[in-house]
Amino acid sequence: MTLIKSGAAIAAGLLIVGAASAQEYYVGGSIGITQQNDSDNSGSTGAFTTGNLGDGSTLDVAAGTPYGWSTEFDSGTAVSGEFGARYGSGLRAGVEIVYSQSDVDTHTGVTLGGGSIDGLDAASIASSPDPLGVTVAQVVADGRGDITNTGVFFNGYYDFNQQGALQPYVGAGIGYVDVDVTYQPSGITVIDDSEGKFGYQIKAGATWKLQNQWEVFGEYAYRATEDIELDNQLFPGTLDIENTQNVFSIGARYRFGG
Numbered sequence: 134m135t136l137i138k139s140g141a142a143i144a145a146g147l148l149i150v151g152a153a154s155a156q157e158y159y160v161g162g163s164i165g166i167t168q169q170n171d172s173d174n175s176g177s178t179g180a181f182t183t184g185n186l187g188d189g190s191t192l193d194v195a196a197g198t199p200y201g202w203s204t205e206f207d208s209g210t211a212v213s214g215e216f217g218a219r220y221g222s223g224l225r226a227g228v229e230i231v232y233s234q235s236d237v238d239t240h241t242g243v244t245l246g247g248g249s250i251d252g253l254d255a256a257s258i259a260s261s262p263d264p265l266g267v268t269v270a271q272v273v274a275d276g277r278g279d280i281t282n283t284g285v286f287f288n289g290y291y292d293f294n295q296q297g298a299l300q301p302y303v304g305a306g307i308g309y310v311d312v313d314v315t316y317q318p319s320g321i322t323v324i325d326d327s328e329g330k331f332g333y334q335i336k337a338g339a340t341w342k343l344q345n346q347w348e349v350f351g352e353y354a355y356r357a358t359e360d361i362e363l364d365n366q367l368f369p370g371t372l373d374i375e376n377t378q379n380v381f382s383i384g385a386r387y388r389f390g391g
Contacts, residue, residue: 157219158389159227163352165382167211169235169280172375175201176362178245179369184261187254194245200370202243202273204316206280209235211380215288219388225290229306231356233378234281240273240318258367259321273318280376282358284310284332292340304336312361312376324372326363333357346388354380 180196210233217227243250243258250257251270258269265272286308293301310332316324338352357377365372 156221158217159219159386160214160216160389161350161384161386162214163212163350163382163384165211165352165380165384167209167233167235168379168381169206169209169233170375170377170379171206172204173201174204174372174374175199176365176370176372178365181260181368183257184259185254185256185264187256187264192257194368196369198246200243200245201372203241204276204374205238205241206235207238209233209279211382213382213384215386217288219292223292223295225292225302225304227288227290229286229288229308230284231286231310232281232283233356233380234279235378237276237278237280237316237318239276240316241270243269243273260368272321275319277317277320278315278324280315280374281313282310282332282356282376282378283313284308286332286334288334288336290336298342300340300342302336302338302340304338305334306336307331307333310358310376312358312374314361314363314374321367323365323367324363324374325366328361328363330358330361330376332359340386348386348388349384350386351383352381354382356380 178194178198181194183192213229213231215227215229219225253269255265255267255269255272286306288304288306290302290304311329313327314324334354334356336354338350340348340350342348360373362371362373
């Protein structure tokens with residue numbers, strides 16, 4: 134977190150200084166692949182009665198009962214655009230708009246009250262009075278849905294080898310991200326909601342300077358937000374969803390000169 138805060142402080146400070154000390158301005162954009170990391174979803178229920186457990190019985194679930202499962206995501210797409218400025222001594226700062234989207238691959242390991250309910254009839258969580266003939270595990274394995282991140286970041290960078298054509302760099306930033314999550318296993322809506330959260334990212338990449346004020350770059354970013362807390366629409370309760378990702382991208386910048 135120290136590196137993140139330092140990068141953000143550099144970005145904010147340099148952007149405030151602005152035209153008075155900037156040596157060069159640029160605008161850039163990138164496209165890439167995002168690898169959304171698995172989420173260990175966890176939450177607590179409201180009070181409700183389950184559907185048929187498969188043997189004709191039901192269960193009264195008390196408010197505050199813990200529950201959760203794990204979600205795996207497919208690789209997705211990421212795009213970004215940034216306006217920034219270069220300063221002396223290799224410092225650079227920018228305001229970046231980001232967007233990424235990844236589909237859900239599967240859900241596994243559903244628990245309620247600390248124990249697995251994978252083997253129960255799916256009627257138990259679907260509030261059905263009649264057995265459905267498939268287990269909870271079978272229903273959630275069909276992981277439909279997605280997670281979408283849209284945000285703005287204030288970034289600070291340091292460019293190495295400033296006089297060379299190839300310039301490695303590192304960076305960090307903080308920002309605000311709107312996270313939209315849809316979990317619809319087997320077409321059953323469990324989560325369909327969004328929340329805005331504080332976000333941060335750490336970056337490393339390399340810039341290759343071309344002629345006519347153009348440059349291209351390749352970049353890796355680790356990007357994350359605080360856990361997203363959303364309402365469960367299948368039964369009463371809330372769910373905390375982890376939101377971290379690795380983004381690999383390529384892009385181009387145009388330098389306006391200072």
